[in-house]
Amino acid sequence: MKNIHAAPMEVLSAKPNGAFATEPYEAGWADEALAMVYVRETSGPAPKLALRAQISVDGARWFDHPAPPLWMEKAGGYCLPLTHFGNWLRLAGEVAGGPADGSPAFVLDIYWVLKG
Amino acid sequence: MNESAQPFRQALLQADPRLSRFNPLERILHVDDFNQGQHGWQGYFPDYDGWDDYPGRYQPVDSVTQSLEKARRNPQLRIDRKLPIGPRGVPMLSSLTSWDVGTAGSLSGTYALKVPTLPQAGSKVFAQKRLGSPWRGKFRVETWFCFKTDPADFQLGETDIRALYLTFDVMDLHHGREQGQEPRRWWPALRYHNAENGQLVRRWQANIGSEGVKDGAWEDLADGQQDLGYNRAATKYQWNYLRFTFDLARREYVDFHCHGKEFNVQGRRHEPDPALEGWRASTDKCPGLVGTGFGIEAATDKRCFLYLDAVVVSASEN
Structure with missing residues (x-):
């Protein structure tokens, strides 16, 4: 039987305009990794979030995985499926179009769901 | 156990490559080998009932909304009350992989359970599992462990680790009431105070607190000084053995051993000052719980x- 593991990387996380990255996560045991994102709320004139999977050989030097990024503009569920990611994983986000006063453009939950 | 069976059992354990480096009591409850999976060791999340208030809600605990409100109002909230919103350190299976040697693997295979803090001074993260035992004698937890900081800056980082934790939230079974014994709750817990203000401290402590098993207060063990193996590079992992035993019936510490040193904890009790009161003292809904946490705390933003x-994890009947 395979192992499965859901890792709650961020829950009820508030993201203003700007860049962020989730904490590094090791998933070398898994054959597949699915980033599952629930956008709970959005605010601001034209909120947009681009989320990319990044990989690393050592947990320190990160670069983009070739999988296409997720684009989010409204509340709902989104997923980013990955294979051939090695061991270290993280998600790098870029938020724009949120409130100019620095308050959150997105409130979201981010999970890794791993299987292997 | 039958006395003549004891040497035979001992010989079997010592010949078993998986168990020979441990010393379990007569009932082995769990062998959590992290080469096989995570075995349910997960992050800490406080008690709650309901997203919002609702009729008939279990009042001693907050709803998620109440909990959120408290966490937002007070960022210094105790770890066992604070709802972890935003980024968290979550326990994971690590292959101990770094830039220089690649995958070091664990001591007994490829994977170890990793408990990471956030890169934030004071960040304290636990891997948590709700254990228990139908045998209400001694209860023993053993592990092989090591601790490091993020090697991204290539620095040793030994003084960036404030403390390591092994904590237990222990509650009596409820049928003792039939003999007139009111169930009790107590918190046997150990903390390795590794460093403070950039200086190594390296002292074991025991919990004497009444506010939460993970937050102390902590009392130094008289013989608690111990230099643990850390090794000489940020990516060199050195493992230490730990065994801690307490008595569920007598509510007292039995023994504590860490990598070659036996500490004098026999007969120690958790006598919080002030005493646990009201809800904190209650065993309601959790009879027989042995809530177990392995934790680590950052001293700096690393x-x-x-x-x-x-x-x-093992137990004895008496």
Whole structure:
């Protein structure tokens, strides 16, 4: 039987305009990794979030995985499926179009769901 | 156990490559080998009932909304009350992989359980599992562990780790009431105070607190000084053995051993001052719980990692 593991990387996380990255996560045991994102709320004139999977050989030097990024503009569920990611994983986000006063453009939950 | 069976059992354990490096009591409850999976060791999340208030809600605990409100109002809230919103350090299976040697693997295979802090001074993260035992004699937890900081800056980082934790939230079974014994709750817990203000401290402590098993207060063990193996590079992992035993019936510490040193804890009790009161003292809904946490705390804005190679939990009938 395979192992499965859901890792709650961020829950009820508030993201203003700007860049962020989730904490590094090791998933070398898994054959597949699915980033599952629930956008709970959005605010601001034209909120947009681009989320990319990044990989690393050592947990320190990160670069983009070739999988296409997720684009989010409204509340709902989104997923980013990955294979051939090695061991270290993280998600790098870029938020724009949120409130100019620095308050959150997105409130979201981010999970890794791993299987292997 | 039958006395003549004891040497035979001992010989079997010592010949078993998986268990020979442990010393379990007569009933082995769990052998959590992290080469097989995460075995349910997960992050800490406080008690709650309901997203919002609702009729008939279990009042002693907050709803998620109440909990959120408290966490937003008070960022210094105790770890066992604070709802972890935003980024968290979550326990994971690590292959101990770094830039220089690649995958070091764990002590007994490829994977260890890693408990990471956030890159934030004071960040304290636990891997948590709700254990228990139908045998209400001694209860023993053993592991092989090591601890490091994030090697991204290539620095040793030993003084960036404030403390390591092994904590227990222990509650009596309820049928003792039939003999007129009111069930009790107590918190046997150990803390390795590794460093403070950039200086190594390296002293074991025991919990004497009444506010939460993970937050102390902590009392130094008289013989608690111990230099644990850390090794001489940020990416060199050195493992230490730990065994801690307490008595569920007598509510007292039995023994504590860490990598070659036996500490004098026999007969120690958790006598919180002030005493646990009201809800804090209650065993309601959790009779027989042995809530177990392995934790690590950062002293600086750098990620700190506790690695466990395996966890063996055992109990005795008396």
